[in-house]
Amino acid sequence: MIEEVIVAPVSGELISLQAVNDPVFSQEMMGKGIAIRPTEGLLFAPADGELTVVYESKHAYGLKTDAGGEILIHIGIDTVELNGQGFSTEFQVGDKVKKGQLLGRFDQQKLKQAGYDDTVMVIITNSLSYESITPVTEGTVDSKERLLMLRSKTESN
DSSP states (O other), X not given: OOEEEEEXXXXXXXXXXXXXXXXXXXXXXXXXXXEEEESSSEEEXXXXXXXXXXXXXXXXXXXXXXTSOEEEEEESSSGGGXXXXXXXXXXXXXXEEOTTXXXXXXXXXXXXXXXXXXXXXXXXXXXXXXXXXXXXXXXXXXXXXXXXXXXXXXXXX
């Protein structure tokens, strides 16, 4: 069994995906994970890996970890409609990142003033590859602290 720890990409209050005001996330259509109500607009890499998606609107990232996890980090609900306003990134698809490295920034005040929920979703899009995806903390979390434990399915010979 292989275990992989995913760290929090933002600081804030943890909430279950089921509490997110978007059925794509709350019904786990994209995969299992957790959501964070952020306390600051800094986004960090949750693991070592390669960026597989960096949306032009800079509101979401896809990361394939070196251990095989596929993570979607989605900033806010319906924030794609802002067309990148209030978001910045330093990376492109194909870039290698290290756990804890600053991926980008988002202006929480601008999002809220425009009427958007700034909750950050951390989704394991290849959830079916894992026996369990378990939060390792509750309440609040600081960026770069342990967030999720992924346990791969055991393979029989």
